[in-house]
Amino acid sequence: MLEIRNLRKHYGNFQALNGLDLEIPEGELFGFVGPNGAGKTTTLKIIASLLLADSGSILIDGVNAMKDNRGLKEKIGYVPDFFGVYDNLKVSEYMEFFASCYGIEGRQARTRCTELLEQVKLEDRADFFVDGLSRGMKQRLCLARALIHDPRLLILDEPASGLDPRTRMEFTAMLKELREQGKTLIVSSHILSELSELCTSIGIIEQGRMVLQGSMEQIFEQVNSSNPLLISVFSNMEQALAILKSHPCVQTISVKKDEIKLGFLGDRQDEAMLLQQLIDADVMVSGFMREKGSLESIFMQITAHEGEKAVLKHEMESGL
Amino acid sequence: MKWNPVYKRELMVSSRSIRMAVILLLFNGILAIVALFNLFSVVEQVKLTAEIQYSRFLELYTFVSFIEFIMLLFIMPALTASSVSGEREKQTLELMLTTTMDPREIVLGKLWFALTTMLLLAVSALPIQSLVFVYGGVTVADLAMLFICHGVVAALTGGIGMFCSSLLKRSTLSTVCAYVVIVLLVAGTYAANVFAFRMDMNELNAYVYTANSAVRRASSGGFIYLLLLNPAITFYAVITRQAGSGDIRVPFEQWFGALPDNAVIDHWILISLGLQLLAAVLLIAAAVYTVTPVRGGGKRVQEEPEKSRQNARKLRVKIARFHAFRA
Numbered sequence: 001m002l003e004i005r006n007l008r009k010h011y012g013n014f015q016a017l018n019g020l021d022l023e024i025p026e027g028e029l030f031g032f033v034g035p036n037g038a039g040k041t042t043t044l045k046i047i048a049s050l051l052l053a054d055s056g057s058i059l060i061d062g063v064n065a066m067k068d069n070r071g072l073k074e075k076i077g078y079v080p081d082f083f084g085v086y087d088n089l090k091v092s093e094y095m096e097f098f099a100s101c102y103g104i105e106g107r108q109a110r111t112r113c114t115e116l117l118e119q120v121k122l123e124d125r126a127d128f129f130v131d132g133l134s135r136g137m138k139q140r141l142c143l144a145r146a147l148i149h150d151p152r153l154l155i156l157d158e159p160a161s162g163l164d165p166r167t168r169m170e171f172t173a174m175l176k177e178l179r180e181q182g183k184t185l186i187v188s189s190h191i192l193s194e195l196s197e198l199c200t201s202i203g204i205i206e207q208g209r210m211v212l213q214g215s216m217e218q219i220f221e222q223v224n225s226s227n228p229l230l231i232s233v234f235s236n237m238e239q240a241l242a243i244l245k246s247h248p249c250v251q252t253i254s255v256k257k258d259e260i261k262l263g264f265l266g267d268r269q270d271e272a273m274l275l276q277q278l279i280d281a282d283v284m285v286s287g288f289m290r291e292k293g294s295l296e297s298i299f300m301q302i303t304a305h306e307g308e309k310a311v312l313k314h315e316m317e318s319g320l
Numbered sequence: 321m322k323w324n325p326v327y328k329r330e331l332m333v334s335s336r337s338i339r340m341a342v343i344l345l346l347f348n349g350i351l352a353i354v355a356l357f358n359l360f361s362v363v364e365q366v367k368l369t370a371e372i373q374y375s376r377f378l379e380l381y382t383f384v385s386f387i388e389f390i391m392l393l394f395i396m397p398a399l400t401a402s403s404v405s406g407e408r409e410k411q412t413l414e415l416m417l418t419t420t421m422d423p424r425e426i427v428l429g430k431l432w433f434a435l436t437t438m439l440l441l442a443v444s445a446l447p448i449q450s451l452v453f454v455y456g457g458v459t460v461a462d463l464a465m466l467f468i469c470h471g472v473v474a475a476l477t478g479g480i481g482m483f484c485s486s487l488l489k490r491s492t493l494s495t496v497c498a499y500v501v502i503v504l505l506v507a508g509t510y511a512a513n514v515f516a517f518r519m520d521m522n523e524l525n526a527y528v529y530t531a532n533s534a535v536r537r538a539s540s541g542g543f544i545y546l547l548l549l550n551p552a553i554t555f556y557a558v559i560t561r562q563a564g565s566g567d568i569r570v571p572f573e574q575w576f577g578a579l580p581d582n583a584v585i586d587h588w589i590l591i592s593l594g595l596q597l598l599a600a601v602l603l604i605a606a607a608v609y610t611v612t613p614v615r616g617g618g619k620r621v622q623e624e625p626e627k628s629r630q631n632a633r634k635l636r637v638k639i640a641r642f643h644a645f646r647a
Contacts, residue, residue: 048418049417049418049613050414050417050418050613051613052613070420073418073419073420074420076418078414078415078418080411080414080415082411083411084410084411084412084414084415085410085412086329086333086410086412087333088333088336088337089329089332089333093329093332097325097328097329098415098419100323100325100328101325101416101419101420101421102419102420102421103322103420105322145415149419149420
């Protein structure tokens, strides 16, 4: 659906995007994550044709965004990190105005607006003035506005910022529903716990480059494999420690009561072999698992600066 | 016919506001009071002297036209200078730019709305302006000419406002800029001519005894052509032709000295209207260009690295040749 190659953009001396590559298959709900100033909004604005890239290529559903600007706009819907509403305009009029911006007029526009207002649960607010809506309602209205021309790719920049938990949950449910309808979505957000539940794939951007990209399973697997291994020993702790100290994959060992935390550089087969070795040596193992990684921990590991990385490494090694 | 979405929305929103009704009331109220006083004084004079002063009706026509002109000069920039920047401040410009609507439609929609507002004011003033027809003195063709002149002034001031609005992010700043440009255009070009004329006169006075001063009269020289872009001068020329002396040379020579004898001076109104209209079109085109975020697609973008590679290659060849030459 979306293919970005070697995208570059600078603002004066600041290099906002430094050869960004990104690929999103059709029907994905892609989480776009990165620290402030990493280049998320710049990337999204370039995709939405609001900014001109210095170089690179963008292909959306077969349309070369650099050559066919109108074709690109027909394919995408953009929800920015602000509402962009008019005073003195009712909800239905606001929707019909944006419908007419896409050349949808008359009865067709009215029908489409009614459908979308129902979809975002604003049908009873059609005759309300837009500036009188609550924050959550405005956000839902913006989503409906972005869907007015039935785009295939929906770009959402920080859509849940400033929303209360209930509204946020309702909003994420709407995004899941859109994905089920076959739309491809890019969601940039700082609320990582929600992205991990919502997204099917994720990309982490740092200093204008994509540093990690893949499906949620792949990324968690990749990150989990570098997480510590937790072994709960019921009896024969000395024997267990002796085996672990001599194992080539074991980097660090920390013991807390009957639980051992290992820095273990090995794949799933190595893990299985180690477990077998412990059992063969009459060590009674009551628990054996990798510590689960969260999107937050991945994000912190990847985006941490050198000093922070050293602290994180120390924390991991010392079992803090 | 497909309506411009921006124009349609502006009309809808403005029709809900009381602002336009208040402007219409004030504008026509002032004109009506002036017209009534004028008629009253004419009637009183007839009672006293048994004479009708027809020139008073022409004065009324001139007054209404002048008020309309001043209004165009001051209201048009206010309406247009906050149009695009206002959308930017409300953060709705980006939303419109992501739609398939052409940026040209955004700029033109805003401009049409401002022109419609002005047209509404001008049309609402027609009954009072038409009082002049009761006793004659101005023809329908004159009125049409005045409308054309006002239309061009509206396009020019609107164009200045639109350009400032598309260029600057804040409405306050763009409004101030638009007014500064208009003041420079109206008072600046006039002042430049008066200054040039005075300087030339001083120079001539210094050589009063030379034979040259006897044959040459002081003038503002080439600065006179700057006035072609001055809408106030054009309006003055139109009104002078309709309700004044009929020849713009007389006031021009009083203000700016000797005039060159050429086709520009002979067809001053036509040429100045044409030039001002051209300036308006250029300003509007520049506004559209400024609003458009991505221009001409990525061809230019993708060709840049290749071009710079070619340039680098050429430079390397030149350096190699230079070293070979030195060796």
